[in-house]
Amino acid sequence: MDSHGTTVLRHHFENEEQQKEASSLGMWVFLLTEIMFFGGMFMAYLAYRQLYPDSFAAASSKLDVTLGAMNTVVLICSSLTMAMAVHSAALGKQKMIVFYLVATLFLGSVFLGIKTKEYHDKFVHHEVPGADFHPEDWPKNVDMSHASLYFGLYFGLTGLHASHMIIGAGMLLFLIVKAHRGAYTAEWHTPVEMFGLYWHFVDIVWIFLFPLLYLIDPHFGK
């Protein structure tokens, strides 16, 4: 692939269609490893939630549902702009690729900003597992000892998710520079398309994290 948007067909492929399908297949195989990666941690969450439902419900009610819901909406918007970036690339609208990629990066940054605010609140309210762990206004009839397990899983899952977002933001910057130089055309825009798959995958992870972490039992203790 040179910078003028002509496709180079590698010698081991029959045609461009096969070459593109191979890229997409490879990306999906990578995403399957990611599904299992996150899956293991989801399983740990499910196992401990079953063991300590009351502690998990009480700890979950310490999260800010409004911020979580806002972040869900922000991430869904960024998925739309990412889909539109791939769409623009397929149509060869080079200026629109840059526009939608910048919009995706912006929305991704908003998500990380809100996440930072949430993490900050957890530190301020002593809800981070460790020596300084003592959540305020803890219900008297609920065992606090397992709540740090919940917050450990909360930071593990959202941290893993956020690190995927940060890596994604780095790749977005790279794509924006390349797209600005006109590297992606209607004939060849595989990197934009493959990054789109990654970004949507990260969105799907959050679609599950939001109800599981934030909405365990909002009626608990009320």
Add this chain to the structure above:
Amino acid sequence: MASHTDHSTHIVPVSTYIFVFLALIVGTVVTWQVALIDLGRFNVIVALTIAVSKATLVILFFMHVKYSPRLTKLVVISGVFWLIILLSVTETDLLTRTWMGVPGR
């Protein structure tokens, strides 16, 4: 060259993306509002059903799996299948551990 890409690049109309986007937003709002109603253990079932539906929409339309070759579809389905093995086999252990007493304990 262009004739090849015509086959491999399926142009999805923008209206489809907008429709999927709106469905995802509605799903998020419904998830949030249903959580405020006390349905007992059905809360988590409703939340996960909506989450699975949203994920399916993203996979089919945003990730173009609906328009992808059969091999890609097979890979996606096998991935979900393996995840189900991970979750269900672990659960069968966790849920049945207390069914029978452990000899010697």
